């Protein structure tokens with residue numbers, strides 16, 4: 286990467302994370318996933334080196350950097366074959382929301398742990414009957430006379446709830462003045478009575494599991510609410526931009542890993558007189574996906590710069606576009622990489638086939654391809670809504 290685009294510090298961070306990725310690469314992640322475990326050694330090492338909390342405030346144990354730096358970490362680990370999906374939710378969404386809107390006690394209770402890897406937080410917004418339409422979520426929070434909260438509702442596809450110390454749950458409270466429901470964010474500790482989870486049987490080879498959650502009269506203290514009861518939507522959006530930027534980083538890293546494997550194979554594999562990489566039918570599609578990944582990274586960098594500069598609105602459009610571009614580039618990159626390996630593309634030994642489902646995650650979550658196209662149609666182009 287050119288020095289004009291990225292500072293020496295950023296290049297050094299990339300190189301250092303890539304070196305960590307070499308130590309804990311694809312083989313490590315495959316082994317851990319196969320054994321049904323979690324990449325705890327990598328998580329702990331990344332935390333120790335200051336990478337996990339690089340975006341969190343230095344007043345609370347973080348590195349004092351931004352989402353730009355955190356995205357570098359996730360992209361480079363992904364490019365080594367060992368992306369840490371929980372980075373998208375724990376330091377990026379939850380860490381951002383708490384550091385921007387949490388009380389001093391919440392910051393002290395959570396941020397140092399999120400940064401040093403001793404605590405992890407999941408994020409739950411998706412509901413079975415709402416899906417992409419998050420205005421339709423029905424998890425409700427009732428405020429009791431003593432200021433405590435009672436939550437009821439259901440969530441689905443929430444990642445990492447088993448390993449997370451708590452889940453940041455998006456619920457709704459009714460506005461005493463207007464009677465309308467407004468979103469609110471609550472920290473729900475894992476073993477809180479009434480907070481149930483069931484693992485969903487996913488066709489994914491990843492250490493992070495997805496869960497269906499039930500909240501049945503979950504009683505929470507007053508200080509479980511994060512931020513201002515009346516500014517829930519704003520606070521929620523503050524966490525969603527980092528989520529999209531980090532999903533872009535996840536997708537770009539995975540795409541780079543797949544293309545790297547395919548290029549190495551295409552340089553060696555010879556079935557006629559020259560390696561298969563000399564055939565343009567193999568070389569050009571790989572060149573295309575390489576270009577698409579580079580372009581997606583540029584948009585991700587723009588989004589991260591805007592976000593870190595405090596431009597939440599500008600970052601919103603760029604973060605959505607970056608997530609879209611990166612997911613599409615990743616899906617195509619993985620598809621072409623698998624194809625480049627012929628039959629070996631589908632063997633466990635070469636380990637690329639499992640990325641076919643992995644790459645689709647970035648297309649559907651945290652917001653689907655179609656919902657981003659809707660957003661750009663309406664917000665950027667001013668076209669009317671069909672729904």
Ligand SMILES: Cc1cc2nc3c(=O)[nH]c(=O)nc-3n(C[C@H](O)[C@H](O)[C@H](O)COP(=O)(O)OP(=O)(O)OC[C@H]3O[C@@H](n4cnc5c(N)ncnc54)[C@H](O)[C@@H]3O)c2cc1C
Pocket residue numbers: 374408409410411412415416417418441442443444445495646649650651652653654655656659672
């Ligand atoms: C591996 C994985 C991890 C996840 N982790 C989390 C997590 O940690 N926390 C969390 O809260 N959620 C998580 N999710 C959920 C994810 O955010 C949702 O799956 C996603 O938002 C889509 O919702 P849905 O699955 O209900 O699809 P639906 O909303 O039912 O959509 C189905 C299809 O219809 C399309 N569609 C819907 N509405 C429109 C429209 N208006 N116009 C055009 N097309 C439309 C969609 O694009 C999609 O293709 C995860 C999902 C996966 C797969």
